[in-house]
Amino acid sequence: MPPTGLRALARSIAAPVAAAWVALLALSTFNAAHAAPISVKDDRGHTITLADTPRRIVSLLPSLTETVCDLGDCDKLVGVDRFSNFPARVQTLPKLGGLDDTAIEMLIALKPDVVLLGISARVIDRLESLGIQVIALEPKSLNDVQRVLGKVGQVLNRQDEARRLWNRIDGHITQSAASLPAAARGLSVYYEVDAGPYGAGSTSFIGEILTRLGAKNILPPALGPFPKLNPETIVRADPQVIMVGQRNAAGLPQRPGWQAIRAVREQKICVWAPAESDVLVRPGPRMSEAAALMARCLRDAAAGPVTWPTAPFNAPAGGMR
Amino acid sequence: MLAMSARTAIQLAALLVLCAVLMLLGLSIGSTGFSPWTDNDPTLRQILWDIRAPRSLGAWLAGALLALAGAVAQGLFRNPLADPYLLGCSAGASLGVAALNFLVGLSPPATALALRIGMTGAAFAGAVFAVVLSLILARGVEQSLRLLLAGVVVGVVLGSGAALLTLMNPDILRAMQAFMLGSTGYVGWSAVQVMAMAMVLCLLVSLGCSRALDALTLGEDTARSLGQRLTLIRLLLIGALSLATGAAVAQCGLIAFVGLVAPHLVRSWGPTTHGALLLLSPLTGGALLLAADIGARWVIAPQELPVGIITALLGGSYLLWLMHRRKSSLGGAR
Secondary structure, rough: OOHHHHHHHHHHHHHHHHHHHHHHHHHHHHOOOOOOOOEOOOOOEEEEEEEEOOOOOOOHHHHHHHHHOOOOOHHHHHEEEOOOOOOHHHHHHEOOOOOOOOOOOHHHHHHOOEEEOOOOOOHHHHHOOOOOEEEEOOOOOHHHHHHHHHHHHHHHHHHHHHHHHHHHHHHHHHHHHOOOHHHOOOEEEEEEEOOOOOEOOOOOOOHHHHOOOOOOEEEOHHHHOEEEEEEHHHHHOOEEEEEEHHHHHHHHHHOOOOHHHHHOOOEEEEEEEEEHHHHHHOOOOOHHHHHHHHHHHHHHHHHOOOOOOOOOOOOOOOOOO | OOOOOOOHHHHHHHHHHHHHHHHHHHHEEEEEOOOOOOOOOOOHHHHHHHHHHHHHHHHHHHHHHHHHHHHHHHHHHOOOOOOOOOHHHHHHHHHHHHHHHHHHOOOOOHHHHHHHHHHHHHHHHHHHHHHHHHHHHHHOOOHHHHHHHHHHHHHHHHHHHHHHHHHOOHHHHHHHHHHHHOOOOOOOOHHHHHHHHHHHHHHHHHHHHHHHHHHHHHHHHHHOOOOOOHHHHHHHHHHHHHHHHHHHHHHHHHOOHHHHHHHHHHHHHHHHOOOHHHHHHHHHHHHHHHHHHHHHHOOOOOEOOOOOHHHHHHHHHHHHHHHOOOOOOOOOOO
């Protein structure tokens, strides 16, 4: 193509594009007459600009759902993922599936101003190509939770509440730690996430709370957040306390060689009921509760054998997260 | 009973030595890498006796069972790509395990029931169920091709059932993944006993049928004219194949490729009768899986790789190399 042709082509493209921009700017200034646009950089590094504080929000991550509600905007949620079950009022909202099988049509029909979800959600690209504003966040460590709270606060235009909420979570964890008697500090702990065995490492948010409570995690930071272990590792480390969810607790003392572990011998295995597991595995506002639960376990273990839950294991249908 | 050629005897001895060496290595590799037993450490002695010994022996037995099942399957179906899972065993076992995990937490009685059956019981029951289903679909054992097709269909259907249950309750995803990739981490002495008994029984049955398998290589009509009672033999062999596979899968999950590759390895060392193949394959498969288990423990200790990933890598690369080397033997040119 000759250069003149190129120039003509560029001109012919530029004109409608410029017109569109002018229209867009006109629209946004019209909107901005009673709202300032919000600009947020999400955990993918994308900058998302919202013309106005969102009125219709979809959250596809339980911890983000809890964060939105805790910041006082529960009534703006119009849809959530399959696992969001707290606070109770979100249970009546449309359920839009999970991370891998999100119900896109249903979601679009809800006309959300913004969708909050985890960074690994498969649905991100599809939603963006359909013109939906997507903010992907990844709360993994305590620092992440603080950052994610700030971002959600920005989106909702509730920066002050977000700061206050983080101070509250942080304060509660510190309080839980301070409430422990001397005997309950410095206990060595193995926290089992799954019977693989997968443990919670020092760098996971669960491990970080344990560290704040003064417990000694048997897994060194080098192993990462949730390593799959050789069962021998745990037998060798000989933890004084084991924390495990009720789904994986059955049969744990009977695993080959595990009778030699102090926590098994002295019956210091804390078993989480399903509702407690829910609190413990979500890096969100209820981390203060998680810290209190772990502190309770450490206190009980320091005092003597820990009793297992008497209620039979009864998880909600469709699983929990 | 078996007139053994000198070559087979040498191979047998070499494999036995290899297995013994691997077993010693297996006892010395733990969560801290290489840590052989020294007299003055009671904790280590206990770990060795309670964890490493049954685990190593269990990995060897599971590999041997799968390899025996693979050798039987390849001989019976006269198909070099036959493996222990060809009658839908693996999908059936997955469905059993998925159903069990699904039951846990559904309601108190369901949970109690699930805990009573246990993972191994569910996997074994699922595997047996799949074989029976394949036999019913194929209307018995008379037609090999029908049986193979029935196995494929049963595998697909039961596999999708397991996938559906996993989708309905994502809590069981990790447990299912561990089962699908195979795991030798929790093999204890009771599991070793079960697999050892299955091994003895299946080995005796298949060795008893080895002459018939030799005759079968010449074609079904020839085998019949040589006086082999093919229907009875087929039933016995399918029984042995299913028991061997079910026992291994129930204790260690779905371990890939060992059953397919071990008989090929043995055959690549020279022509053998089925009698020799059925003795050498289990030793080879045992060595393979034990080596893979040692690798799984050692590579990123104290973390662990799923053993099935290592067997798939080893077995897959070997099979590719074999196909590259001998195009004709694996159906390249007929």
